[in-house]
Amino acid sequence: MTWLPTPYRVVTRTVETHDSATLVLRPVAESLPTFRPGQFAMLYAHGVGEVPISVSGIPGDGTLVHTIRAVGAVSRALHDAAQGTVLGARGPFGTAWRLDDVEDLLVVAGGIGLAPLRPVLTHPARRTVLVAGARTPQDLLYEKEIVSLSDVEAVLTVDRGDHDWHGRIGFVTEPLASVPLDPACTTALLCGPEPMMRFCARTLLGRGVPAGRIQVSLERNMQCGVGLCGHCQLGPMLLCREGPVVPYPVAEPLLLAKEL
Amino acid sequence: MTTPMTKLDVLPLLARLTHSQRAAVAGVSRIETYEAGTRLFEEGGLADQCWVILAGCVMVDTQVPGRGRVVLQSIGPGELLGWSWLLPPYQWHFGATVVSPTRAVVVDTQALRMLADEDPALGYQLSQILLEALLNRLQATRIRLLDLYRNPA
Numbered sequence: 001m002t003w004l005p006t007p008y009r010v011v012t013r014t015v016e017t018h019d020s021a022t023l024v025l026r027p028v029a030e031s032l033p034t035f036r037p038g039q040f041a042m043l044y045a046h047g048v049g050e051v052p053i054s055v056s057g058i059p060g061d062g063t064l065v066h067t068i069r070a071v072g073a074v075s076r077a078l079h080d081a082a083q084g085t086v087l088g089a090r091g092p093f094g095t096a097w098r099l100d101d102v103e104d105l106l107v108v109a110g111g112i113g114l115a116p117l118r119p120v121l122t123h124p125a126r127r128t129v130l131v132a133g134a135r136t137p138q139d140l141l142y143e144k145e146i147v148s149l150s151d152v153e154a155v156l157t158v159d160r161g162d163h164d165w166h167g168r169i170g171f172v173t174e175p176l177a178s179v180p181l182d183p184a185c186t187t188a189l190l191c192g193p194e195p196m197m198r199f200c201a202r203t204l205l206g207r208g209v210p211a212g213r214i215q216v217s218l219e220r221n222m223q224c225g226v227g228l229c230g231h232c233q234l235g236p237m238l239l240c241r242e243g244p245v246v247p248y249p250v251a252e253p254l255l256l257a258k259e260l
Numbered sequence: 261m262t263t264p265m266t267k268l269d270v271l272p273l274l275a276r277l278t279h280s281q282r283a284a285v286a287g288v289s290r291i292e293t294y295e296a297g298t299r300l301f302e303e304g305g306l307a308d309q310c311w312v313i314l315a316g317c318v319m320v321d322t323q324v325p326g327r328g329r330v331v332l333q334s335i336g337p338g339e340l341l342g343w344s345w346l347l348p349p350y351q352w353h354f355g356a357t358v359v360s361p362t363r364a365v366v367v368d369t370q371a372l373r374m375l376a377d378e379d380p381a382l383g384y385q386l387s388q389i390l391l392e393a394l395l396n397r398l399q400a401t402r403i404r405l406l407d408l409y410r411n412p413a
Contacts, residue, residue, distance in 0.1 A: 019411050071413040111409035135409040159404050161319075161331045166359055168334040169319065171400040178272070178338030193408040199399070 005044040005088025006032055008064060010081050016141050020112060021079050022056060022067045025087060031062040032089060036096035037119035038217060038245040041066065042225050044088030045077035052093070052222035053078070054116035054244070064089060067115035067141065093225040095245040097215060099123050103185040106209075108172060108200050109133070110192025114141045116217055116244075117191050121152055129179060130154045133172040133192070137165040155179060172196065173203045183208035190248075191217040198255050201248050214248035216255075263289040263365050271365075272338060273312055276389060281382045288371035291363065298358040300341070307344035307352045310369050313337050316362025320354045329355070333397075340393045345369035 008025035015021050035041070035055045041064060044050040051074045057065030070079035081087060097120055099105075105125040109117050109132045118141075121130060130152050134140040137158050146154045155175045157168035168175060172192075186209050190197045197216045204214055220232040220239045227241035235254045237243060263286045268274055274282055291314075294300070300311070303322060311318070318341055320333040332354065335341045341364070344352045376383030 019413075069411065071411055076413075133409065135407070139409065155336075157334070159407070159409065161334075165331075166317075168317065168336060169331050170333050171403045173403065174339070174396065174400045175336060177396055178336065195403065195406065196408050199403055 020069045025064040035092040038097040039092040041091035048077040049074040056115040069112045106188040110196040113192030188214045217244045289367040294358040300356040310342035311364040314363045
């Protein structure tokens, strides 16, 4: 029943950055249906509130994996939830990354936008390239895990480096403009701040990646999760149902709208 | 001083040049390799070369009192390093250090300017290449100013 939160207990909490943590949640009794990469759950911190959080891992054992950035009261409460805490979860909601017929996979992420893309990094592909940006090296999610993925060619770039940083410094569009690609065979998945996705999509279009092979993940104020309340409306779309993953040709005019 | 044409023919940066134009560029350039830690140029020094990175990484930096050498930008494979040679006074605005073993096409920019002066068609194509690189760099820098990844909390 999508309206009632299903109880889940925090079994592990891993600090990722100064403001982000990954929770592994195990069902107290019944579990929710299996999520697909890109979909989200409504996570409920008892007595505080409920927010949409994408899955950042799909172990397949009934547990939920979410990486949460503390930006408001609810996300702070979820982020701070200690091992043993019982939270509520509803879902799965929304559209997933379309991974049919993937040849080369290009994953482009900015900041916390890497979380919904983490499950696709292990999706079978002829070649997988990850271009991920963050504010500083300390803000990069899953850095050790990414480096350990031998099948993923990772380009990590930060806005501001430090003396210990030996990766790239600059915006994600820069490596994206020069990373070797076979454009016609590339499926590009983008998640991050909307201007970032806009600029990255333009770079990819300029390199010959067909618009229909670019997908973006859009975020609005999802509340009911089932397309009834209208809080997540973006133009003609209700993103909790028709998003968050949207083909770029559909998203492009919405990303350019001043205010809706 | 020559760069093998096979190296230049596969560079997307030079794709808009004809084969003969690339041959002209090959004549005023060479391939060099650098160890990590190599200082390529210093702020204020004579800007008489530019690099197209084939492999590795170079950091562009500047000296800031109290903070030491602050890195502004990294330049990776396929990208252009250095444009202070384009206009007088031909002095580097920043410094640059190799941070991982790097291979690059090094161009004698004084000779390149002479080639462009003698052959306006080549000069025009080179200016388009440089303008595109500059524009991409400017736009990326502007986007970084937005601080898009900041926590809105």
